[in-house]
Structure formats: C-alpha cells, structure tokens
C-alpha cells in the first residue's frame with residue numbers, strides 16, 4: 481500500500497538551499513536590456529551604482545552563473561522562518577470534489593506576512609556590507625515595506641518607505657507595523673520630493689500608485705548622501721532571491737515523489753510567481769518536463785493579459801530605467817482594488833520574456849470572485865489569504881474543477897491577510913466593485929510609451 485502523503489512537509493534547516501538558483505543561466509534568450517532614460521541606450525553597470533547597492537547590480541547583470549551562494553548571515557536570518565512548509569490541501573480538494581492533488585508553498589509564516597522577506601533580508605544585508613547608511617523604498621499594499629522594515633531593524637539600517645496613499649488609508653496597521661520596526665513611512669505622492677509635488681500638481685486628488693511611489697523613493701535615494709534605493713519586485717535580482725521558494729518546493733515534492741502538472745502564482749511585479757516557477761521552468765527549458773505555468777492578475781490591472789509588450793518606464797515620474805515588459809503604460813491609474821500589491825502597470829522582464837515566448841499563461845479575475853475563493857480557502861484550509869494571494873487561489877479552484885484524475889496543482893501562498901480585514905469586511909458587506917478597465921484607458925496610458 482502506498483504511504484499517505486502528510487498534510488505538511490517540512491524540510492530541515494540543513495535541507496534549506498545554500499544557493500539561489502539563477503533562471504537566466506538556463507534561458508535561451510535573455511530579456512532585452514534596461515534602457516537609460518537619459519541616453520535611451522542600454523544601461524551600463526556604472527549607471528545603476530548611484531541608485532542600487534553594488535552587489536545587487538552585479539546580481540542584476542549576472543546572466544551566466546546558475547547558482548549564487550546565499551551569504552551565511554542571510555541564511556541564518558532565513559532560518560528564523562525557513563524552510564517554509566509545503567502543504568497538501570486535502571480539505572480544499574475534498575470540498576471541491578476534485579480528482580487533482582493540490583499543494584501550496586506557505587509563505588505566510590513570518591511576522592511581515594509574505595514572501596517579500598526573502599529578498600528584503602538579502603538586499604539590506606548587501607547594503608550593510610557596502611557601508612550604506614540609509615535606504616529608501618516604495619510599498620503598495622505594505623507587505624514589502626513591512627518586510628524591508630523588519631530586515632532593516634535586524635541590520636540596524638535607517639529606512640524611509642513611500643507608501644501608496646490609498647493603501648496607507650486602507651491599511652493603517654501596515655503603517656503601524658513599519659513604524660514599530662523603526663521605519664519612516666510617507667504616504668505617496670507627497671510634497672517631500674519634486675516628483676511627488678509634480679504628480680500632486682497634475683492630480684491633487686490622486687490616491688497614488690506604485691509608479692508614483694517608486695519615483696519618490698528613487699529621487700530621495702539619489703539626493704541623499706550614501707543612501708540607496710531597494711525594490712521589492714520586478715528586477716532580476718529580486719526574482720533570484722525569491723527562487724529559494726521554488727527550490728524548497730522542488731526538494732519537498734521530490735521527497736513525496738510528486739511533480740506539478742501546473743504551477744500557479746498571483747502576479748503584481750512578478751516576484752512570487754518568478755520565484756515559485758524558477759526551478760520548474762528550468763526543467764521545461766531543458767526539455768526534462770513540461771509543466772504549465774499560470775500567472776494570475778486582477779481584471780482591473782491586466783498587464784499580462786491586455787498590456788502591450790514594449791519598453792516603458794518603471795515609474796510614473798519617468799526617472800527610472802526603462803524595461804521591456806507587458807505594460808499598461810507608466811501613467812496608468814489603477815483602480816482602488818484591495819489587492820494593492822497587484823496594481824503595478826508592468827511585470828518583471830524575466831516573466832514577460834517567458835510569456836512572450838509562450839512558456840507562461842496568464843489569467844485575470846475580478847476582486848469579488850477572488851474574495852469568494854479566499855473565503856472557501858479559509859473555511860477549508862484554515863488560513864486567511866492576502867487579497868493578492870486570493871487571485872492564485874481562484875485560479876487553482878477553477879483548474880481543480882476541470883483537472884484530470886491524479887494531476888498535481890502547486891501554487892504559491894504568497895502571504896496572509898490578517899492585516900487586510902478591512903477588505904474582507906467590505907467584501908462581506910457587498911461593497912466591492914468589480915472594476916472593469918476600459919480599453920480607452922489602456923490606449924491613453926500607452927500613448928506615453930516611448931518608441932525604442
């Protein structure tokens with residue numbers, strides 16, 4: 481008789497990967513280079529040094545080294561919450577009456593509440609090693625800001641977080657945690673930077689966006705001596721750090737003698753999705769296996785499903801490098817959906833490159849159906865998902881209903897929703913709008929995309 485697979489599979493500390501897997505080393509084609517907004521030419525190593533820490537720039541440019549050693553200090557920190565469990569969703573399977581096996585990699589088990597800590601600790605560590613004396617960043621929903629505040633507190637690094645204004649209003653407790661960790665939190669757009677002032681002048685009532693907050697954080701970093709900017713998604717270096725989730729998932733599934741037929745994650749800038757798919761994508765690129773990969777986004781911010789594959793600015797103020805990505809336009813004004821981390825106008829160039837090659841599929845859902853999926857997940861599996869994570873869960877439920885017997889669905893549970901209770905309350909009161917994005921809005925925002 482075959483052994484029953486446990487509900488939870490925990491790796492030991494010794495089994496935690498000592499290397500980050502670098503997917504670019506296995507990609508046949510690299511994504512198009514970032515472009516310097518001043519010269520409109522491919523960005524050079526030196527161009528990035530005033531903005532980012534040196535070691536992180538090296539990682540950003542490293543397309544050849546397959547495995548990059550995780551520094552000892554970062555691994556020690558990881559051990560406070562990693563390896564994270566791989567959970568078999570027996571109760572959800574039963575409720576759905578699905579013939580599929582569903583697994584999720586659980587990243588809600590640290591105080592900051594999400595996968596974002598995996599990159600935050602690495603980035604603060606490298607800043608500290610370089611002798612940097614302060615950092616800036618932006619945050620949408622607040623999870624990245626919280627994760628970075630936690631890592632900054634651990635390494636005693638002063639931090640300023642520009643938080644998208646609408647999220648700061650929707651999620652006051654996120655701001656409170658960041659401040660408790662010692663970070664300075666500024667709702668964005670603000671009048672503390674030139675880009676913030678310009679955005680406010682153009683639209684005094686704006687609720688802000690990740691694009692605006694990035695402009696402010698980058699501006700403060702370059703204008704402050706010995707300060708650098710750090711980003712929680714989109715960049716290759718962030719996907720590199722997040723690959724630890726996929727590597728752990730793969731080790732655990734091998735122990736169970738399982739392999740996913742489909743791997744699912746929600747997508748904002750692409751870091752949790754890029755992380756969970758990484759080692760599985762290598763199998764596909766090298767012809768060893770052929771899993772499906774599904775990125776799930778909000779219908780109100782449908783960059784992968786309805787965006788244009790083009791060079792665009794990563795921020796609204798147009799001061800950052802340009803990236804080739806599926807974009808809705810850097811001036812895109814997102815609707816105030818509760819999944820604040822999924823409101824970015826573009827996606828990680830690595831993910832976009834793979835999507836353009838047809839290796840990744842994308843789906844978009846409305847927020848009410850995602851909250852409904854989250855509620856089913858809570859009542860079966862017992863965990864309250866972040867509104868972002870609920871998008872992945874909705875796709876899992878849809879796929880499970882039509883799955884072949886014995887097929888395996890693996891998804892990334894990117895974070896908990898315990899600080900998103902105001903969103904759940906609004907959902908239960910029936911007060912959420914299913915924002916539909918008019919094509920004219922996309923067309924208007926895309927007009928601003930430079931021709932490169």
Ligand SMILES: Cc1ncc(COP(=O)(O)O)c(C=O)c1O
Pocket residue numbers: 594595620621622623624712713714746747748749750751752753820821822866868869894895896
């Ligand atoms: C819990 C959670 N999941 C997903 C995301 C989306 O970001 P990314 O696509 O970089 O993983 C966020 C972003 O804030 C998040 O907080």
